[in-house]
Amino acid sequence: MKRKKTSSSKQQTVTATCSHLPDECWEIIFRLIINDDDNSNKCGILNPLSLVSKQFLSVTDRLRLTLRVYGDEELHRISERFTNLNSIVLAIFCIDSDELLRKISRFQWKQLRSLSLSDRPSIPTNGLRAFSQKITTLTSLNFSQIPSLSSSDLFLIAECFPLLEELNLSHSTNCKNYTSYVDGVEALSLALIKLRKVNLSSFPINNQSLFHLFNNCKYLEDVIIFECDEITRAGLASAIRERPTLRSLSFSTSDLNEEHRQLFATSHFIDSLVSLKGLTCLVFNYLNISDELLYSIAREDLPLTRLDLPFCTNYSYNGILCLLSKCRRIQHLNLQCAVFLNDQNVVQLSSILGDLVSINLSVCMELTESALFALVKNCPSLSEIKMERIGRLSDIVGNSDSLGKLCVYPQLKSLYLGDNSWLSDKILIMVASSFPNLLLLDLESCNHISEGICQVLRKCCKIRHLNLADCSRVKLLGMNFVPNLEVLNLSYTEVDDEILYLISKNCSGLLQLHLDDCSGVTKKGLECVRKNCRQLREHGCIIPSSHMQQL
Known part of the structure; x- marks a missing residue:
């Protein structure tokens, strides 16, 4: 007492x-x-x-600051509670977006800056017009994944939201008539005088429209144009010349056939690119480049902090070494599918990348886990590594003396090792011992790991995101309390009700649980998870299709 x-x-x-x-x-x-x-x-x-x-x-x-709106039932209560909202996202399945936008506009949130209307059949024209008349502070608009977006919708955006600084129209139309959008894009470029960032990936934009955009938007800094068929190297080079203040450029074509890729390394294109003296981010996906392009960037000493060249071809280790030796501010590096890279190359590169924060070396088939440990040893700020589907096992794993000499690297927070068939429990436990502060671990399609994952969870007790999808042999029966785990992906595994019961007792903080195609799971197991994991977000628990009828 x-x-x-x-x-x-x-x-x-x-x-x-x-x-x-x-x-x-x-x-x-x-x-x-x-x-x-x-x-x-x-x-x-x-x-x-x-x-x-x-x-x-x-x-x-x-x-x-951000609110996802599903309906209008509690908008009044929401407006009274969340007084500092600056971003609203309309849920995909909103029945009447027009009416919902009208009701939202009545509350006149004075700090509202961002609106997202992605993933819906069409733009709610009437609702947007009413919304824009009441809320005039909007600076960011997301219209991605809208298949019926028309040129008239572009004129509507230009009319209603002249203060936009960010606009996302990616993947927002199925139309292939590029010329029908030229006038709409020009209207946008003339009206949105403050536009700084635009995403037009898979949007029907051609060289003429791109020129209008770069020429008219005087404050444009960040452009993302992935998978745009009609933009040629000459068109992109000419547009770049019109906007020398550009700081970030992300570009790719949709033609992934290496034999048909046009060479993005002509002297005209290189001269235009290196004229961007303030360029800090360069992302080229699936492009045919050259060492000469990399040498030219190095000679100009552009202030790059991000360089992404995933699946690019026709360049070599000498080119990338020259660029990274000169541009030493790089924090984010993506050399995915750089087939020439080996462990020795990575050791040399890591020694000159002192500011590196994240790196992607997936599908570099000559690399081993020795490259992984060289990176964390030489790059003290490195927090994220992606080395999915790398080549083979090195001698370090079979050498017990080497295992004993491995150090602890607390800076690493995210590690992606998916699709590595050589990854065993022994190696996984070794990795976990070296990286105790991991918050994210992705082991998708690693089919040789089993009970070792339980030891990993004991050693890396801070893990929040764990991906074990398609790990057919994984065993979780020895799992202990994992208080910080928020996202768990067990899709395409042998998980059953017994394991779900264990998860529900040990992972009460789960926000998302993915269980696609888990035939061993029944209604009983799902109900157990729902009962004990009360923070699971709506639709966070993905129900196996074979049991939809039961629920």
């Missing part, structure tokens, strides 16, 4: 002390927690905090 009294007394003292702190202090504290969070999952942090007290609920409500 004395212990209970003491405990209760302490609890009351703490509560009383906390209650005297003003909301402003708690808001500062919560903001620090959010900013320090490596996973950037604000909802995952705010949700449990909001349950502590009414005061904490009030503070966390003010910190919520």
Whole structure:
């Protein structure tokens, strides 16, 4: 009884002390927690905090900046609670988007800056017009994945949202009549005088439209144009000349046939590219480039911090070494499918990449896990590594002395090792011992791992995101308490109700659980997860198709 009294007394003292702190202090504290969070999952942090007290609920409500709207039933209550919202996302399955936009506009959130209407059949024209008349602060608009987007819709955007700084129209039409969109794109480029960032991937844009965009948008800094058939190297080069202030360029064509790819390394194109003296981000996907292009970038010493060349061809190790030796500010590097790379090359590159934060060396078939350890040893800021489908096993694994000499590298937070058939439990445990602070581990299609994953979870107790999809031999029966796990993918595995029961007891903080094509799962197992994992978001638990009828 004395212990209970003491405990209760302490609890009351703490509560009383906390209650005297003003909301402003708690808001500062919560903001620090959010900013320090490596996973950037604000909802995952705010949700449990909001349950502590009414005061904490009030503070966390003010910190919520993004809201996903499913219907209009509780819009009034939402507007009173979340007063600092700056971004609204309309859910895909909203029945009447026009009416919902009208109702949202009535609340006149003064700080609203962003609106997302992606993944729907068409643009809600009437609702947008009403929305724009009431809310004039919008600077970001997302219309991606809208198959019926027309040229008249572009004129509507230009008319209603002249203050836009960011516009996403990617994958937003099935139309192949590129000339019918020229006038619409020109209208956008003339109206959106503040436009800084645009995503037109898989959009019917041609050389003429691209020229209008680059010529008229004086503040344009960031352009993403993946899979655009009608843009040629000459057209892209001419457009670049019109916008020398461009800081980020991401480009690819949709022709993935290596034999038919045009060479994006002519002298005219290279001269245009290196004229971008402020270029910090360059992303070329599936392009036919050359060492001469890389040498030219190196000679100009462009201030690149991001270089992505996934599946690019016709360049060599000498070219990439020259560029990275000169441009030493690189923080993000993607050399996916650079078939010439070997372990020795990676050791040499890692020694000159002191600022590296993330790297992708997937599908580099000559690499081994020796390259992985060279990177973390030589790059102290490296937090993300992708080495999926790399070549083979090195001698380091079979050498017990080498295993004993492996160090701990606390900086690594995300590791992607999917589709590596050589990855065994022994190697996996070794990796886990070296990277205790992992937050994300992706092992998709690693078919030789089994019980070892349980030891990994014990050694890497901070893991939040674990992907075991298509790991046919994985065993989770020895799983212990994993409090931080938020996303778990067990699709295409032998998971059954017994394992689901274990997961529900040990992973109560789950936000998403993927169970595609898991034939061993029944309604009983799913109900167990739903009962014990109360934070699972709506539709976060993906139900196996074979059991849809049961639920």
